[in-house]
Amino acid sequence: MYDWLTEHKIPLGIWLRDFVDLLTTHGQSVFDFISLVLGGLIGGFTAALLWVPPLLLIAIFALVAWLVHRSVGLVVFILGALLLVTNLGYWQATMETLSLVFCATFVCVVVGVPIGIAAAHRPWLYTGIRPILDLMQTIPTFVYLIPTLVLFGLGAVPGLISTVIFSIPAPIRLTHLGISSVPPALYEAGKAFGATKTQLLFKVELPHALPTIMAGITQCIMLSLSMVVIAALVGADGLGKPVVRALNSVNIAMGFEAGLAIVVLAIVLDRVCKRPERRSRKG
Amino acid sequence: MSAVEFRNIDIVFGADQKGALRLIDEGRTRDEILKATGAVLGAAGVSLSIERGEICVLMGLSGSGKSTILRAINRLNEVARGAVLVEHKGAMIDVARCDEATLRDIRMNTVSMVFQQFGLLPWRTVRDNVGFGLELRGTPAAERRRIVDEKLAMVGLTNWAEKYTNELSGGMQQRVGLARAFATDADILLMDEPFSALDPLIRDKLQDELLDLQRRIHKTIVFVSHDLDEALKLGNKIAIMEGGRIVQAGTAEDILLRPANAYVAEFVKHMNPLNVLRGTAVMRPAASLPRQGDQVVLDKSGRVKVTVDAQGRPIALDLDGRVGRLATADGEAGRIDDRLAFEADCIVAPVDLKLRAAIELKRHTDLPILLVDNLGCLAGLCDDDEIYRGLLRRLDG
DSSP states (O other), X not given: OHHHHHHSXXXXXXXXXXXXXXXXXXHHHHHHHHHHHHHHHHHHHHHHHHHSOHHHHHXXXXXXXXXXXXXXXXXXXXXXXXXXXXXXXXXXXXHHHHHHHHHHHHHHHHHHHHHHHHHHHOHHHHHHHHHHHHHHHHSOHHHHHHHHHHHHOSSHHHHHHHHHHHHTHHHHHHHHHHHHTSOHHHHHHHHHTTOOHHHIIIIIIHHHHHHHHHHHHHHHHHHHHTTHHHHHHTTOOSTHHHHHHHHHTTOHHHHHHHHHHHHHHHHHHHHHHSOOOXXXXXX | OEXXXXXXXXXXXXXOHHHXXXXXXXXXXXXXXXXXXXXXXXXXXXXXXXETTOEEEEEOSTTSSHHHHHHHHTTSSXXXXXXXXXXXXXXXXXXXXXOHHHHHHHHHHTEEEEOTTOOOOTTSBHHHHHTHHHHHHTOOHHHHHHHHHHHHHHTTOGGGTTSBGGGSOHHXXXXXXXHHHHHTTOSEEEEESTTTTSOHHHHHHHHHHHHHHHHHHOOEEEEEESOHHHHHHHOSEEEEEETTEEEEEEOHHHHHHSOSSHHHHHHHHTOOGGGTOBHHHHSEEGGGSOEETTEEEOSTTSOEEXXXXXXXXXXXXXXXXXXXXXXXXXXXXXXXXXXHHHHOSEEEXXXXXXXXXXXXXXXXXXXXXXXXXXXXXXEEEEOHHHHHHHHHTOOOO
């Protein structure tokens, strides 16, 4: 019985390989196009960040943080953190990573939020996509790194795609949660005053779900950041590259510095993205 | 002319509407229908007509179907069978069957609603909440602002316009709900237990304010309540519901004095009749009083008599040959000048005098009360015996 079982192996892997082959032979132009658009997006954004003198950009970041949060401590921390990164010589890599994270988050929001809304309105759709979302978050990243590499070539784009696959479930799930937790009374209030479906979405559902969606986006940023080293494996620029290089050459100093830069960037993003306190309210 | 009319409507929640309707026709109860079809009976065979400018209270215990039929008026609930006619731009529209565009027009312009849990949008300021309906309708910002300010003044929240709704107390939040409903200037106002979530004092205050507003704006108000005191206080017409059916509809007095069945009787048993009953209900009618020519005999021994003129107006009092004095009390509250009352031998009061006021007058003056209609004609007599029978609700014997 055991022998029979092992001798008649189901060619799952082969099927998937054939499927990817099929995609590359027939859909290459589509993937080239996607590659071009995303590559342009990420390249453009990186170039823009690097075009600004580093110290000016650091000042701008600090100013934005001040305007949003009005916290001296946070501004001092951001200044210190970014100046440290510059001092260590990772400014360019940090900006490349920042660009990758932002582009991935942008794609996740543009694709994920509408999917989340659609899923909240159609329970069957959510039942359908839930296992896919689970799969996207649990399957080891390296596994889908290979086909993305084949389909999109080496560079920032496959890194971006892998990052999106890993982090898009967060905004989808949280958008779904936010929209489907709108209290029925608010729906009825909207309907009773003659709101159309679109008005209900923009004047009732989205405002109510906004805090949850924002939490989803923050989560998405953090998840994207956790993918920088993986993205570096397929050739994406950024802070992941020195980490990979340090690993290959057993360079403790370089690995530690690059790792520290990633951590610093993560903390800065987390603090800045955290929802500012709402206007003062009674409990 | 009626503003809202239910014509024999059935409302069923659940998939098997046809099966449920068949069982409704067989006269089965809600439990039997639930067991047989899995569908919940919301309302069955409801017919009710609500006149323009009237406050109609739908009343019943929870689950009796009162909110269910209220929500059929703006189609938050779908009707399985029957028609819900709403007066919209001069025509009676069947809300249950009209197209989406008409429905939206009705919701935006003709029917507005106040919710039990207020249904306010917490991310908006008071001002933006009140303007919500106008915003959906596409009213320009300047005009919206003007209307909102006007409505905020109406409910006394002018100084709170820029606050968020969760900074307000429950009573204030519901005032915002009222202002929002008034803002679209709809003729028909649906109020789904609007004051039930508030504490008793605030509830009482808002009821008074609503009555006060209604005297000025004359809307058609359909009001859902599980509180009989509230129903009797507010309603020109009261419909009592049980198990999805209307068991009695009529005026407060009707329901109090002539309960249609044991359920209604149980409901009104502990009711305080003082504020509900009026002279008309408790008095001994003039026609049943013994007459001697142009004199009407008021007491059993036949010694107290009142003389009426050709139109039936009381003009003189005869106390066993002595001439008595008549004193007039005003309004349904029965106000009377103290000195006048001291010298009088009999009080003349309007026939819609409340029972509470009659007792007050009686205690104050210890005189029999003659009730006259709005033309001044003698309508009946209200003395100790009538008052006691009114309190005991034994008016037939």
